[in-house]
Amino acid sequence: MTEKNQLYRKKIIKHLYFSNMLSCADLSEKINKSLPVTTKMLGKLIEEGWVVETGFAASTGGRRAVMYSLKPDVLYIVSVAMDQLITRIAILNMQNSQVTATEIFELPLPRNTGALAALTEKIDEVINRSGICRTNIAGVGIGMPGFVDANKGQNYTFLEPEQGTVTQYISARIKLPVFIDNDSRLIALAELMFGSARGKKNAMVINVGWGVGLGMILNGELFRGHNGFAGEFSHIPLFLNNKLCSCGKSGCLETETSLLVVIEKANKGLKDGKISLLKELSAEHAEEAFQEIIKAAGKGDKFAVEILSESGYNIGRGVAILIHLLNPEVVILSGRGSSAGKIWQAPIQQALNEHCIPRLASNTEIEISSLGYQAEITGAAALVMENFERSDFRKELTQPGAIAK
Known part of the structure; x- marks a missing residue:
């Protein structure tokens, strides 16, 4: 599969994640590809078990369009919601439903030089305990307080590593793409995509x-x-x-x-x-x-x-x-x-x-x-999928997610 085709398949997955259900015509418009090309890529994703038909669009007087959705278990996201005192970690599927219980633990951030190592260790522990293959995890999204530069992957208030950035530090140790942003912005992202906004x-x-x-x-x-x-x-x-x-x-x-x-x-x-x-x-x-x-x-x-x-x-x-x-x-x-x-x-x-x-x-x-207190968990997951098409997620989109045995 060419890198370009892989990119457009990622785009389809991203848009289905955020919209839940879309028609082929909707997807064609969103990924800016012709309807025949989009139909072919969508058909391949259906054949491989990533996408399913989920009924028909509401009638507008003509033939009703077939609607498509992601299978919930094709990929997973590790979602981390932090504040200055408490950290929560959960693993979500492509329907934003948790497949693990929320891990809640105290992790004070101010003046805590060991906070980054402790956070990384806990994320790794949650993934290992889940039984989910890392090749089926799209990435780790982390919402955190402080002055966060999401593009550089750095927090200038808390969790500063001795070398490199926060995302580089965590990614190198858990072997997954990692994305961070300010907690309040991720709450707003969750509200925009799935909530009251x-x-x-x-x-x-x-x-x-x-x-x-x-x-x-x-x-x-x-x-x-x-x-x-x-x-x-x-x-x-x-x-x-x-x-x-x-x-x-x-x-x-x-x-x-x-x-x-x-x-x-x-x-x-x-x-x-x-x-x-x-x-x-x-x-x-x-x-x-x-x-x-x-x-x-x-x-x-x-x-x-x-x-x-x-x-x-x-x-x-x-x-x-x-x-x-x-x-x-x-x-x-x-x-x-x-x-x-x-x-x-x-x-x-x-x-x-x-x-x-x-x-x-x-x-x-x-x-x-x-969304309430769940908003940051949802927003951290959305951050991963917002970056999905240009992330370091290298798994070929040919075999959907599986639980390790």
């Missing part, structure tokens, strides 16, 4: 977590900026609170909105005698502490709702700036913090009412992600 031209995706990240969808595409650093929403200087931010500046949005601040305010309120279902929360186990706040708020605990609402209002102040600058169709709350659900919407809307020009804000919807 699908079909939207201009959307802002807020990643509410230990910081407050931003992924921007402009003109229907993920916007990464000149060097890939676009979206540092956390570090908009909004407050005169003299609180030191993780970036080294003071008064950033993050200092009044992050989930770590929510936990801190909860503990302070409890010490000051606030009546609540909550008990003292452990700052060392932030994930558990935040979940306790969410549970209490879900039961109607006034104090828990108040501290989440205060954070939501301050996020809304930042969102008002985004609306004035970019005029988005929708603002989507995603990531870990989206589990607070509609508790966020009212205070954010209140902030927009107070700080936004009505004509600009009136047509912007505030939505809660349908």
Whole structure:
């Protein structure tokens, strides 16, 4: 098979992954090849077991087109979702369904010189334990916080290796293509391809977590900026609170909105005698502490709702700036913090009412992600397939995936 034909077959697989179902005419348009050539390549992929017919398109008055999809188990993706404290790893198939349970472990990133080696070892361990042949893994996608240059495969905030780049370090040890990007951008990618931003031209995706990240969808595409650093929403200087931010500046949005601040305010309120279902929360186990706040708020605990609402209002102040600058169709709350659900919407809307020009804000919807905390896992997988046609995946597309025996 020629390298050119292999490239176009990869393109077909990529588009079927993102669209789930397409007709031959759809694929012909997407890969920019004639219908007869596309039909021939598609027929070969069907013959080899990569693609299957999945019914007919909805009737438009004429003959209904046959629709095609990838078989779920033809390839797998290792998806890694990181934040500053917790890392999750799962293996997904071509329908974005997990074929392994999510591996969750604590991996603090700040000032941790052993974090990159520990991450690499854990990825290798998950692959080995899965029983999936590495030749059937399209690659490893990793979402991570920090200043990430996706093109160079480097993180300038965390995980800097002594030599080379993050992707080179991991790939050399696990013998698979590796791709990285900022966690908030991958959450936005997941929302664009599979979630609440699908079909939207201009959307802002807020990643509410230990910081407050931003992924921007402009003109229907993920916007990464000149060097890939676009979206540092956390570090908009909004407050005169003299609180030191993780970036080294003071008064950033993050200092009044992050989930770590929510936990801190909860503990302070409890010490000051606030009546609540909550008990003292452990700052060392932030994930558990935040979940306790969410549970209490879900039961109607006034104090828990108040501290989440205060954070939501301050996020809304930042969102008002985004609306004035970019005029988005929708603002989507995603990531870990989206589990607070509609508790966020009212205070954010209140902030927009107070700080936004009505004509600009009136047509912007505030939505809660349908993907939630799974968004980064989904986005990291999507990153691999976004790069699939030009990746180092060398397996000839002649025999679909298999589980090692």
